[in-house]
Amino acid sequence: DGGITQSPKYLFRKEGQNVTLSCEQNLNHDAMYWYRQDPGQGLRLIYYSQIVNDFQKGDIAEGYSVSREKKESFPLTVTSAQKNPTAFYLCASTTFIDSGNTIYFGEGSWLTVV
Amino acid sequence: RKEVEQDPGPFNVPEGATVAFNCTYSNSASQSFFWYRQDCRKEPKLLMSVYSSGNEDGRFTAQLNRASQYISLLIRDSKLSDSATYLCVVNTNYGGSQGNLIFGKGTKLSVKP
Numbered sequence: 001d002g003g004i005t006q007s008p009k010y011l012f013r014k015e016g017q018n019v020t021l022s023c024e025q026n027l028n029h030d031a032m033y034w035y036r037q038d039p040g041q042g043l044r045l046i047y048y049s050q051i052v053n054d055f056q057k058g059d060i061a062e063g064y065s066v067s068r069e070k071k072e073s074f075p076l077t078v079t080s081a082q083k084n085p086t087a088f089y090l091c092a093s094t095t096f097i098d099s100g101n102t103i104y105f106g107e108g109s110w111l112t113v114v
Numbered sequence: 115r116k117e118v119e120q121d122p123g124p125f126n127v128p129e130g131a132t133v134a135f136n137c138t139y140s141n142s143a144s145q146s147f148f149w150y151r152q153d154c155r156k157e158p159k160l161l162m163s164v165y166s167s168g169n170e171d172g173r174f175t176a177q178l179n180r181a182s183q184y185i186s187l188l189i190r191d192s193k194l195s196d197s198a199t200y201l202c203v204v205n206t207n208y209g210g211s212q213g214n215l216i217f218g219k220g221t222k223l224s225v226k227p
Contacts, residue, residue, distance in 0.1 A: 041219065042219030088155070103160075103203070105158055105159070106157060108157045
């Protein structure tokens, strides 16, 4: 089945550690996104990538880094510079061939700082 | 004015009720519109796209009003399973094919027996 796979689903991080969240899609989508969602809040864009080897900062990029070496993969690293990283992280993708640019989400990753 | 604005709710309604949500958007150049449903601690899932002529999918009806810059979602005969947060998503296509997806913060619906 085609889809977006995020891993791990649950992750615990000690303060001062970097962690990387994986996102893989087999939908042949051009664009990929990372969002952060805090309890009771909306989605906030961290980074997005429209094409391989290119990515752009979203609204809350500080303390995060990404790479897009392959079309299928868009990993997110939460660095120690991110002061409040505990949140629900959602990876998404879309294609610009669709006239509606429908966005599809992975199941999300829960990150907790301990 | 926020780019995409929704009433956060919660909307508490009895089973069988009809409930409507609105979502306003600020950018008149917005091209496409969607409603997503998000269950607690889950990822958002596409409920329906919103077309200029309005569209219906079973108990759900979506409307677009470009003049007043809002979209709406109507749920008829609401079920317990409709309890969720409903997210409005607006796509403003800047520079050709590159989209700019803006999410509302969501409207929480709770359907009670």
